[in-house]
Amino acid sequence: MKNKIRQQAIDLGADDAAIVPTGMISVEDQIVEFCRAPLCESYGNCAHCPPHAISPARMRQKLASYRQGLVFKVHAPTAILQTEEQFPVFRKVFEITAELERYARSVGFERAVGLAAGSCKSVFCKKVSCLLLESGTDCRFPSLARPSMEATGIHVFKLIQDLGWEIHRINQATDPRQVHTGSIVALLILE
Ligand code: SF4
Numbered sequence: 001m002k003n004k005i006r007q008q009a010i011d012l013g014a015d016d017a018a019i020v021p022t023g024m025i026s027v028e029d030q031i032v033e034f035c036r037a038p039l040c041e042s043y044g045n046c047a048h049c050p051p052h053a054i055s056p057a058r059m060r061q062k063l064a065s066y067r068q069g070l071v072f073k074v075h076a077p078t079a080i081l082q083t084e085e086q087f088p089v090f091r092k093v094f095e096i097t098a099e100l101e102r103y104a105r106s107v108g109f110e111r112a113v114g115l116a117a118g119s120c121k122s123v124f125c126k127k128v129s130c131l132l133l134e135s136g137t138d139c140r141f142p143s144l145a146r147p148s149m150e151a152t153g154i155h156v157f158k159l160i161q162d163l164g165w166e167i168h169r170i171n172q173a174t175d176p177r178q179v180h181t182g183s184i185v186a187l188l189i190l191e
Pocket of ligand 1: 139145
């Protein structure tokens with residue numbers, strides 16, 4: 001059944017996916033500090049971003065009660081990831097994450113939880129306030145918005161390197177002629 005979920009990730013548009021033991025997933029307090037320095041515009045402005053997202057301590061506790069997860073990635077050209085055109089790519093990752101979560105729950109993994117990539121504020125609510133933060137109950141996109149792995153302290157780079165997948169840190173200084181493609185990575189905690 002887990003292979004079916006992996007295949008579902010590919011069918012939904014992931015470029016690769018792998019089942020991983022949760023023991024392979026490191027959660028480190030310092031990872032969430034990267035959201036604060038340099039300051040991300042979503043820091044403090046989104047219920048799914050630090051310091052409001054589930055804390056690294058709680059994520060460590062949560063992962064300890066699961067055995068396996070599914071990691072998947074979506075590739076995009078570096079030049080796209082350096083512009084506003086990145087947001088439709090991130091939206092696709094949110095959509096795959098949410099759809100996989102629904103699928104996994106429907107086939108018996110009732111505790112499946114998706115963690116996406118980047119900030120739902122940047123993707124879905126860029127020009128409006130975070131309603132979930134304001135109201136405590138009403139997200140504008142409840143069927144799609146999820147915290148990112150990194151917002152909860154998961155060391156995404158370490159996980160990807162341990163999987164043997166290629167990964168590059170893409171920023172404005174990255175030369176697209178040298179690094180052609182970046183990967184956006186998300187996780188479904190399964191059972
Ligand atoms: S998608 Fe939901 S949680 Fe994310 S910023 Fe919008 S209202 Fe807040």
